[in-house]
Structures are given as C-alpha cells and as structure tokens.
Amino acid sequence: LAQGPVKELSDKGAAGLLKSEQALQVGAVRGRPAIEFSGGQDLVSEFTLPAGFEKSAFTVEAWVLNPTVEKTETLLVLAPPKGGPGTEFSFSKSATSGAFRSGFKATAPFSKVPEPNVWHHLAWTYGGGGDSTLRVYVDGELDLERPLKFTITPQAVIHVGASGETNEAGRLKHFTGAISRLRLLPRALSQAELRQSAGLTTAFSPDPRDGTATDSLKVPLRWQAGAIEASEFMVYVGNDRRAVEAGKPELAKRVKAREFEKSDLKVGESYFWRVDQLDAQGRVIVPGLVWSFTADSGLATKPLPRDHDSNVSVTTRSLSWEPGRYATHQRVYVGASADEVENASKPIAELSGDVKTVSLPAALLPGTRCFWRVDSDNGAQPASRGAIWTFRTQDEVVKNDVTFFVGSDSHYGRENNAAINRRVIDEMNALPGEALPASIGGGIVRTPRGVAMNGDLLDEGFIAETAHAQWADFCRDYGLTGRDGRLCYPVYEGFGNHDGGPTKSIPRAGIKERNLKRVGLTSVSEDGHHYSWDWDQVHLVQLNLFGGDGPEDVKGVNGPEHDPEGALRFLNADLAKNVGNSGRWVVVFQHFGWLGGMSDWWQPEAKERFYEAVKPYRIACLVNGHSHGAAFVPWHDLLTIHDGSTARGDGDTGDFLMVRITEKELIVIQRKIGGWGILKRTPLGAPAETPKP
Structure with missing residues (x-):
C-alpha cells in the first residue's frame, strides 16, 4: 500500500474490498508498514464469507501494535450481515473476553496480556468439528488453550478495528493502534506453521512454561526446534539472567535431543535458561529467547484454620498444616498482626519436619484475627520462609442480632x-x-x-x-x-x-x-x-x-x-x-x-x-x-x-x-x-x- 490516507483496501485473497467511512492512515510504524487506527474508524467488507466457512476450522493471525491496551478493543469481527454481535478476536485486557468472544458462553481472556506498545504476532486457531478447542498464540507461543463451542454467523461480514455492534455514537469496542498484517484462513494452522508464517525461528514451547514454578528439584527442560536445519542445541541454565543472555561458557551444555535434565536445583530459587539452535557444523542458527522458572519453594501448605477463614470457633485449640516436602525442622510463629508475625524472631514452637500440628499458646477470643506462619529448614537446601496465614474467630453471639x-x-x-x-x-x-x-x-x-x-x-x-x-x-x-x-x-x-x-x-x-x-x-x-x-x-x-x-x-x-x-x-x-x-x-x-x-x-x-x-x-x-x-x-x-x-x-x-x-x-x-x-x-x-x- 502507498503511504497516506486510504478509505478502501483490497483483500489479497481476492474476495473483494473492505471500506471505511473515515480515512485510515497507512505508514511505517516502528519499522513495519501498517494501517493505523485512531479509535474511531473501522473497515467493513463488501463481501461475505463463503458458504460453509462457519462449519470449518479456521485461523486468524495478525501483526499488531497496541500502544495502550484497554479493556475492550476488537481487531476482527465476523458479524451478521445486518450488524450486531459476532465472533470477536481482540487485543484487550478484559479478564472475561480480552482475547476472544462469541456470544456469552464462548469467551477467553489472554493468560498474560501482551506487552503494550510492542509489535506482537497474535494468532487464534479453532479445530472445528470434533476438535472444539480454541488456541491463542502470542509471538509463536501458546498463551491459552480452551474447549469452546460456538457458531460463526453464516455468510458473515468482516469488520476490522471495531465490533459489529453499534449505539447512537457508532461502532463499539474500537481498536486504537496499528495492524501490519491480517489473515483469515479456513483451516487451523499448527504452531510450527504459525511460527513459519510469522518468520519466528527461535526454539519454542519451553517446558517448564516461562515464568512458572516447578514441583520438584529435578526438572527435565524441554523445547521445540524453530529452525528446520537445527541438528543440535546449546543450552544455557543459571541463576543470573545477564550471564544466560551473554552465553557464559560455564553455563553451557551441548545436546542433540530436545531435552536437558537439570537435577541440582535449589529450593525456591529462580532460574533462567535459553536454547541456541546449531546447524550441522555447530554454528548458531539463531540465539534463543531467555525463559525463566522457579524451583519448588518447599513451603508448608493446607493451613487449618483455612487462610482468611472468618468463621472460626473460639473453641479451636490448635493449628495444623501439611509440612513442606523437604522439611527437616519447623518453626511456628503466631501473632495479632501480619507485621508482628513477619518480624517475629521467637517461635511458639520448634518441631521436627514431620509434625503437622501445634497447640495455640492461649485461648482464642471472640471476634479477633490471628496471624501465623510456618518456616522450614530443609537440610542442605535453603530454608523456606512460610507465607503468612490469617483467620478470624466468630463474634460473640448477641441475642436477636x-x-x-x-x-x-x-x-x-x-x-x-x-x-x-x-x-x-x-x-x-x-x-x-x-x-x-x-x-x-x-x-x-x-x-x-x-x-x-x-x-x-x-x-x-x-x-x-x-x-x-x-x-x-x-x-x-x-x-x-x-x-x-x-x-x-x-x-x-x-x-x-x-x-x-x-x-x-x-x-x-x-x-x-x-x-x-x-x-x-x-x-x-x-x-x-x-x-x-x-x-x-x-x-x-x-x-x-x-x-x-x-x-x-x-x-x-x-x-x-x-x-x-x-x-x-x-x-x-x-x-x-x-x-x-x-x-x-x-x-x-x-x-x-x-x-x-x-x-x-x-x-x-x-x-x-x-x-x-x-x-x-x-x-x-x-x-x-x-x-x-x-x-x-x-x-x-x-x-x-x-x-x-x-x-x-x-x-x-x-x-x-x-x-x-x-x-x-x-x-x-x-x-x-x-x-x-x-x-x-x-x-x-x-x-x-x-x-x-
């Protein structure tokens, strides 16, 4: 497209034209040719989707930059020809339908809302037929996978940049930002196909998923190859993100399989890792992204009384919990405020690692809040400082109140x-x-x-x-x-x-x-x-x-x-x-x-x-x-x-x-x-x- 204002675009799939009542600006945005939406325009197709599309699998993919992610911003809608709610593909922060909506039942938010003011490759795939699973991808990584059943309006009209719904002021749920590429296909692309379409060649699908916690101190690290010519992999793992980014040799391990076992994790510590793909000559094809995970924290769990329970009987005489899985010694702290327990240095009890209960130091009074925590020593591993739990006792019963x-x-x-x-x-x-x-x-x-x-x-x-x-x-x-x-x-x-x-x-x-x-x-x-x-x-x-x-x-x-x-x-x-x-x-x-x-x-x-x-x-x-x-x-x-x-x-x-x-x-x-x-x-x-x- 030539730079400057436009009011109509030709669909590259040769279906026809998409038109806007107000001019849209075409220009370079952060190095990409794009159409800019200022929050008041949308494109509407003069054509309808072919008969039978509503029964097929599909893929929607787009390169999008959203300067400030709002609660409701619609990128693409497959709407009834006469207007109204349709099947919406969005880039917004709604906890209900930030990524997708089709009616009231089929909705999906992003698991993690993509960073604003950065170009992202977004994609939605739906298997259709026997596979009624919606998958949402952000920059080639699976963000959300949810079973959903919904129906696309037969012979739907395409809206870009706003919903098919209107009020007296015009269209609703306008998108503000830039779109560089938008594709709608009548089949569900695989993750590998999506990444190829987006030009993404780094290793992907990390396991453990980026930013999650493990439930063990011995973890197999797994991934998928993003480059077809990758024959080996250089894996970097460590506690220092900068050292992993720099590719320090002491952190490197060269492997042929798409798996590397990390067996010397420390309780509660954060780890960073990346995978560089190597060609047959051992040369780096493309450096990997840096991912992270946190090793099992070893915390005590399942407190009784339950955390934030405000209906606890004053006859309660003990506290109980499930000890951390590595605990060799435990200390229990109790107080009248979170600050008191946070700063406490003298426990009410010191216990062996397998003990699950302790008596309260004094009888509970009606209508009072209690705070407590359980710290664990874990042998040769780092200690686990417990979370602060709280409960409140029942108020004293007052007749006819x-x-x-x-x-x-x-x-x-x-x-x-x-x-x-x-x-x-x-x-x-x-x-x-x-x-x-x-x-x-x-x-x-x-x-x-x-x-x-x-x-x-x-x-x-x-x-x-x-x-x-x-x-x-x-x-x-x-x-x-x-x-x-x-x-x-x-x-x-x-x-x-x-x-x-x-x-x-x-x-x-x-x-x-x-x-x-x-x-x-x-x-x-x-x-x-x-x-x-x-x-x-x-x-x-x-x-x-x-x-x-x-x-x-x-x-x-x-x-x-x-x-x-x-x-x-x-x-x-x-x-x-x-x-x-x-x-x-x-x-x-x-x-x-x-x-x-x-x-x-x-x-x-x-x-x-x-x-x-x-x-x-x-x-x-x-x-x-x-x-x-x-x-x-x-x-x-x-x-x-x-x-x-x-x-x-x-x-x-x-x-x-x-x-x-x-x-x-x-x-x-x-x-x-x-x-x-x-x-x-x-x-x-x-x-x-x-x-x-």
Whole structure:
C-alpha cells in the first residue's frame, strides 16, 4: 500500500474490498508498514464469507501494535450481515473476553496480556468439528488453550478495528493502534506453521512454561526446534539472567535431543535458561529467547484454620498444616498482626519436619484475627520462609442480632463467571471485622450466620452435557456447611429461571438432595425444594423461583418450564406453622422480583395472592435476584430488595448484600469487590420473646 490516507483496501485473497467511512492512515510504524487506527474508524467488507466457512476450522493471525491496551478493543469481527454481535478476536485486557468472544458462553481472556506498545504476532486457531478447542498464540507461543463451542454467523461480514455492534455514537469496542498484517484462513494452522508464517525461528514451547514454578528439584527442560536445519542445541541454565543472555561458557551444555535434565536445583530459587539452535557444523542458527522458572519453594501448605477463614470457633485449640516436602525442622510463629508475625524472631514452637500440628499458646477470643506462619529448614537446601496465614474467630453471639449475606445470579458456565464468583467468595470470607460506613451508624461487619443465594446459579442448568460439571463447580466453591467449600459460611441456595424447569434442571435436583443434608431447617416442602430456617427471632424462607403455585402464575415465558412448584402453598403452611401469631420477623428469598427491574415474569394476580399470604406477618424484607442490579423497591407496605449479582462478566466484577437485623433496625448494604455501595437503614419494632407460636 502507498503511504497516506486510504478509505478502501483490497483483500489479497481476492474476495473483494473492505471500506471505511473515515480515512485510515497507512505508514511505517516502528519499522513495519501498517494501517493505523485512531479509535474511531473501522473497515467493513463488501463481501461475505463463503458458504460453509462457519462449519470449518479456521485461523486468524495478525501483526499488531497496541500502544495502550484497554479493556475492550476488537481487531476482527465476523458479524451478521445486518450488524450486531459476532465472533470477536481482540487485543484487550478484559479478564472475561480480552482475547476472544462469541456470544456469552464462548469467551477467553489472554493468560498474560501482551506487552503494550510492542509489535506482537497474535494468532487464534479453532479445530472445528470434533476438535472444539480454541488456541491463542502470542509471538509463536501458546498463551491459552480452551474447549469452546460456538457458531460463526453464516455468510458473515468482516469488520476490522471495531465490533459489529453499534449505539447512537457508532461502532463499539474500537481498536486504537496499528495492524501490519491480517489473515483469515479456513483451516487451523499448527504452531510450527504459525511460527513459519510469522518468520519466528527461535526454539519454542519451553517446558517448564516461562515464568512458572516447578514441583520438584529435578526438572527435565524441554523445547521445540524453530529452525528446520537445527541438528543440535546449546543450552544455557543459571541463576543470573545477564550471564544466560551473554552465553557464559560455564553455563553451557551441548545436546542433540530436545531435552536437558537439570537435577541440582535449589529450593525456591529462580532460574533462567535459553536454547541456541546449531546447524550441522555447530554454528548458531539463531540465539534463543531467555525463559525463566522457579524451583519448588518447599513451603508448608493446607493451613487449618483455612487462610482468611472468618468463621472460626473460639473453641479451636490448635493449628495444623501439611509440612513442606523437604522439611527437616519447623518453626511456628503466631501473632495479632501480619507485621508482628513477619518480624517475629521467637517461635511458639520448634518441631521436627514431620509434625503437622501445634497447640495455640492461649485461648482464642471472640471476634479477633490471628496471624501465623510456618518456616522450614530443609537440610542442605535453603530454608523456606512460610507465607503468612490469617483467620478470624466468630463474634460473640448477641441475642436477636442477626447478620447474613445475600447474593444471586452466579451464572456458572457463562463467560469468566466462575473466577469472578471465587473473588466474591473471598470478599465474603474476609469481610467480618471490616468497618461499616459511618453514614449507616458505624460499627463492624459481624460474623454472618450464612449466605442466601437467590437463583440462576448456573447459566444453562438444563443442558445435562455441561450442567453437571458446572453444578459441581458451584458446590465446590460455595459448599454447603461452611466447612466443605471455598465459602466459610453455610449457604442457602434457591434455583432461578436459568437453572431450568422441573424435568431437566440439574440445580433443582441438586437442591433437593442438598436439603437432606442441610442442618437446622425448620420445614421442607413435600417435593424437597422449598425450605425455611430460623436465626434467633428471625424466620427465613427460601422459595426458589418465585412465590406462585403453578405454571398458570407465570407471565410472558413458558409456564411449565418456569413452574414454581407450589412455593406459595409451602409459604402459607410454613408461616402458619413456624411463625403464627408470634410476631417474629420474616425474610423471604426468591429469584423473581416483586417490583422493579425484570419483575414482570409472574402474573399480577399471583403477586397479590403472595401479598395476602404474608400480610398478617411482620415482614422485615423480601429479597430477590434476577435483575442483576442492587436496588431498594417499596411494594405495597413492604420493602423489596434486589440483591445484585455475584458475577457480572461484562464488568469482571460482582456484588452481594450484607443484611443485619437487630431488635431495633434493619441494615442493608451492597458490597462490591473492595468497597461499599448503596445502603438502607430502617427502624424495626422489637420482636416477640417467644420464638415460636
């Protein structure tokens, strides 16, 4: 291309023209001829992809320079002819779809976002057919490998430099930077073919992968040859990166095989290595890149109480762990702060290398945080300084002072939601003891009695091929009792519309099974789905989808698939039996809202029957999911609360509610990852003394 402004380009594959409404600049960028995108232009093909391309394997490869990598920047989109979301290939830092997106299910971020302001060769390959694996390569190295199923729009239009989606301002997800070469092929190139196409001839595919840690002190170093004529290899390994870069002779080992065993590693030390390829005469064809790895650290692991557990009983009398694999002697340090443990010189115990437990030096007090670490001597190897672990004991129980958390819409199986949920769970685990906002009256977050989850636990809980594994992920993360998952509190989950209908739902069946094991329930419905429990003078009810009776109460969507399965009948019977005229406060959980965002999924008549059912009782609040946005919405004379979502893939974040009910007031605060959101403080009358009628 001639340097200067252009508005159209010819596809070298002879398919036709790509045009831009605004001129693009062609010029030399960091030594490469390239088209520059300033963040407001895109190229759109006048042609469509040939029939059948959507069923084929494919490769996308490009030379790209991105000066500042933003959250959403699209290089290439295969979009519907009339516009809209398509299959996107991106160079952005989104933790959900920084590298790829096709719909909500098929997304992939970069494992490591490529360095900005540097030319990179990026490539995406998809096997298609029986091999539904997306592979993303950065500079010839495999960055990501993920099984994905998606469909490219038949006869798609190509967009370069922006998404196929628009708003009133124009195209979305614009790319700002330079593209030197862009290829779309109807087959999946191998890694070797990609490297050849990019002109990359250095050794590649290091094992251990660059920047990782080993689990042994004896490691075979492996690689692939990048030059066809390579017949031998010179391997340099050492602790000094500069010495490896300089090719110091004392670090060199000449080998014929693509493997070299390094057997004298030191615990926790970092190593650098490179592989020069040699021709038949022993001459260096091309110097290798410098890779790194860290030898096994030999640290103690698996602390009990678990790290950041904030639900530890004050009756705990000992600490336990798994000793480091090389430990010959151990020292245990305990203190009231991380700094105290970090700087401690006197251990509470000195132990042999095989001991796994130690008694605490004093009884634990309620609502206090403890810090500890285990250091290991490793014989002739360097010592291992342990990580600092922490836990918090339960607050002293105060009668009729009940704190709990509420979340919903975890949508496991969608985007990067599993990882986001784990971050939210970690936020829940660490929250007790945190200062409450001054505007709500101050104080601290007390130990929650448990966590309610209001539906849409999975994104497609009705597809058996994927839902079983996603349900297992949910149960592994949220657990049941507070001792069997990542979450350190008991959980009380219900199903939502995304979890599926009565005949196909994996979560519905799973909740029924979990209710047989759930401790402390006061009532369970005959079908095993709906249930209730008590925390002091507060009675709580989980109605799952919504408080209706049957399919006839559903509005706007398939009735049988959204059957509430007698939730209202259960509520009537439960409140009559377990609350009656006691005057106790009641909290009801369900997925659909009563009023506000996305609340029109059940009939108005059904809502009124629900209101008549709860009107005789003292309702502290009604809490729903479904809308994905936290809000306080009055309904009749009651307060309904939308609880947000524990995973928003588009924003790579999530939120939940902290709820506190005392004899005098209801406090509700939205908790985002790392900060507080909306809040409400409402006076309550004192509950009755008698816990049951």
